[in-house]
Amino acid sequence: MAKNLIPEIAKMLGVELNEEFKIKGYEEWFYKFDNDRVLMFKHNDDVKMPVAPVSVYVAFLALLRGECEIIKLPWKPKKGDVYFTFELLGGKWVVRSFWWGGFPNEYALLDKGWVYRTKEEAEAALPKVATEIGVKYEL
Known part of the structure; x- marks a missing residue:
């Protein structure tokens, strides 16, 4: 065979x-x-x-x-998948992991292009995103 x-x-x-x-x-x-x-x-x-x-x-x-x-096509997590995005912590944006639940705020992040499959992808995107919206960030 x-x-x-x-x-x-x-x-x-x-x-x-x-x-x-x-x-x-x-x-x-x-x-x-x-x-x-x-x-x-x-x-x-x-x-x-x-x-x-x-x-x-x-x-x-x-x-x-x-x-x-x-x-x-952009990656779209399924319920229960781990994804990475940004979160405000101590006055700075950081990369964090979450479990996809399909909530409205998650779809807003997805529509914005701020949902990533890996931590490395999110970390690579954070400097550009932070510059665009004028915030401090930490890797």
Whole structure:
């Protein structure tokens, strides 16, 4: 039996398994790799509508040939995921971790682009954000 290469192909293309992405030129569709296939679908009122496999394979081959490129989507945590953002502590902004609960204030942070998957991403973003809003920060 041959080895399943989908996880390695996803990694080579810069996406993780089950991470949704778009393809330049086909932005109305969403794509993702699961462990054994490529999926293509549209979102319609939070319902994912799958697409015929032939369309998926055409896009997949175009990616493999370098005819298209992946458009990474901003990361959106799921309930219970750890995320990193900024918090005011002792008069300075610092990077802190939280568990995603799906609360309105968290969606406001997400819309602003202030929700990060890793501490390093948040620390890299903090100086620019602090400069933009004119506050002191601490790493």
